[in-house]
Amino acid sequence: MAQKVVIVGAGYAGIRVMQRLSGCRDVEVTLVDQHPYHYLQTEAYALIAQQATLSDVTVDVPALCASYPQTVFVKAKVTGADFDARYVRTDKGEIPYDYLVLAMGSRTYFPQTVPGLKTYSHGVKSLQRAFEFRQKFERELFERMGSEGDGECRNFAVVVAGAGLSGVEIAAEMADYTRRFLRKNRMLCDGVEIVLIASHHELLSGMHPYLQRQAKDRLEALGVNIVFGSRVASVDAVSVTLENGQRIKFDFMIFAGGTVASTLTRKLPLERNERGQISVTSEARVKGRENVFAVGDVAQLTTAEGKRLPATANGAEKSAELAAENILRSVRGLPLLRRTIRLEGFMVALGRYNAAVLLFDRIRFGGLAGGVMKRLITDRYKYLLDSRAYKTFRRLKRF
Numbered sequence: 001m002a003q004k005v006v007i008v009g010a011g012y013a014g015i016r017v018m019q020r021l022s023g024c025r026d027v028e029v030t031l032v033d034q035h036p037y038h039y040l041q042t043e044a045y046a047l048i049a050q051q052a053t054l055s056d057v058t059v060d061v062p063a064l065c066a067s068y069p070q071t072v073f074v075k076a077k078v079t080g081a082d083f084d085a086r087y088v089r090t091d092k093g094e095i096p097y098d099y100l101v102l103a104m105g106s107r108t109y110f111p112q113t114v115p116g117l118k119t120y121s122h123g124v125k126s127l128q129r130a131f132e133f134r135q136k137f138e139r140e141l142f143e144r145m146g147s148e149g150d151g152e153c154r155n156f157a158v159v160v161a162g163a164g165l166s167g168v169e170i171a172a173e174m175a176d177y178t179r180r181f182l183r184k185n186r187m188l189c190d191g192v193e194i195v196l197i198a199s200h201h202e203l204l205s206g207m208h209p210y211l212q213r214q215a216k217d218r219l220e221a222l223g224v225n226i227v228f229g230s231r232v233a234s235v236d237a238v239s240v241t242l243e244n245g246q247r248i249k250f251d252f253m254i255f256a257g258g259t260v261a262s263t264l265t266r267k268l269p270l271e272r273n274e275r276g277q278i279s280v281t282s283e284a285r286v287k288g289r290e291n292v293f294a295v296g297d298v299a300q301l302t303t304a305e306g307k308r309l310p311a312t313a314n315g316a317e318k319s320a321e322l323a324a325e326n327i328l329r330s331v332r333g334l335p336l337l338r339r340t341i342r343l344e345g346f347m348v349a350l351g352r353y354n355a356a357v358l359l360f361d362r363i364r365f366g367g368l369a370g371g372v373m374k375r376l377i378t379d380r381y382k383y384l385l386d387s388r389a390y391k392t393f394r395r396l397k398r399f
């Protein structure tokens with residue numbers, strides 16, 4: 001009899017597990033997500049800077065799942081799990097499993113010790129938050145256009161706090177977008193200032209020096225004002241105060257200073273690190289639970305030397321592939337594979353058609369070539385998913 005595999009989360013990791021398992025006769029797959037779309041989080045920067053539309057950053061998951069045999073999608077929020085009785089609890093009822101894959105991703109972490117941070121700044125890890133920011137930002141631009149000639153038109157500022165991958169990408173894309181916007185729409189007076197706050201004395205801390213250098217040069221060329229070496233101490237409706245006492249006024253603030261694993265992990269009796277990530281073995285199994293796997297941002301992925309891997313879509317997919325392979329091996333009574341996750345590379349988007357690329361720690365290039373490569377990889381990823389989902393639409397005659 002086919003074994004029931006339940007996957008929680010239709011992000012990069014959950015979708016990849018589903019793709020690898022669906023169609024194998026030994027398993028029936030149920031993919032559960034609170035949203036009916038797969039959000040291409042790596043494109044969040046393009047969405048908020050008006051470079052991508054909603055449909056560019058989402059894939060229809062029910063239609064995608066319907067294109068795979070023995071696969072169903074359930075739109076539900078998972079609220080807990082009973083690992084002994086083998087079922088997950090959701091807001092729509094219980095779903096039993098033989099194998100469970102936890103792939104709930106992570107969310108923006110707003111430290112409570114920083115007054116005003118959560119109230120006055122935006123996160124972009126969820127589509128809803130990113131979309132809300134985009135709308136507010138566009139409305140602001142529009143209102144500035146309307147204020148032309150009334151003598152009150154003034155510069156406005158966007159503060160991005162956090163200079164990791166997402167903060168750098170957002171700052172670069174917003175600077176690039178507003179620069180091009182202002183070139184075409186001169187009625188905006190002084191323009192838009194983008195300020196990036198980095199808590200370290202470098203950007204992309206912990207990443208390869210080549211990527212750090214490329215990011216710094218590009219952001220400076222785009223006119224981004226980078227404040228190094230200070231953390232956010234407090235935020236109010238109009239300004240952010242840093243630990244060094246500096247106060248920076250803003251019209252919008254984005255916080256990209258850290259992430260923690262999905263809140264669901266708190267409700268599960270599993271070993272976790274201080275960021276809420278679940279401890280996993282080199283087989284992608286949850287420690288102490290034979291038939292439960294954790295993949296992507298929700299899991300603590302480490303290198304062979306035990307160093308933590310940064311949370312990336314690439315890491316999510318690699319861990320997902322290992323989990324899928326091991327579920328099939330377990331079902332078939334074969335020994336499981338043990339593997340450390342190796343990232344193939346990094347691509348840091350630095351504005352439209354510009355990216356710094358580092359592959360296999362050796363091959364590196366930036367500028368237009370990097371931008372084109374990142375675009376091609378993202379477009380291919382999206383195209384393959386969309387085209388499968390579209391086949392379902394046609395079959396169901398929704399078009």
Ligand SMILES: Cc1cc2nc3c(=O)[nH]c(=O)nc-3n(C[C@H](O)[C@H](O)[C@H](O)COP(=O)(O)OP(=O)(O)OC[C@H]3O[C@@H](n4cnc5c(N)ncnc54)[C@H](O)[C@@H]3O)c2cc1C
Nearest residue numbers: 009011012013033034041078104105166296297311312313
């Ligand atoms: C602005 C930005 C730029 C980035 N740029 C890059 C980049 O250039 N390259 C790169 O590799 N990575 C990048 N990343 C990181 C990358 O997006 C993440 O590492 C990746 O999304 C992790 O995939 P995941 O599948 O683990 O989780 P996610 O993609 O977050 O998916 C988790 C899924 O689980 C669902 N879920 C969560 N809780 C529940 C629940 N209780 N019940 C049901 N469903 C639930 C969510 O709805 C979601 O669909 C970027 C991130 C951001 C924010």
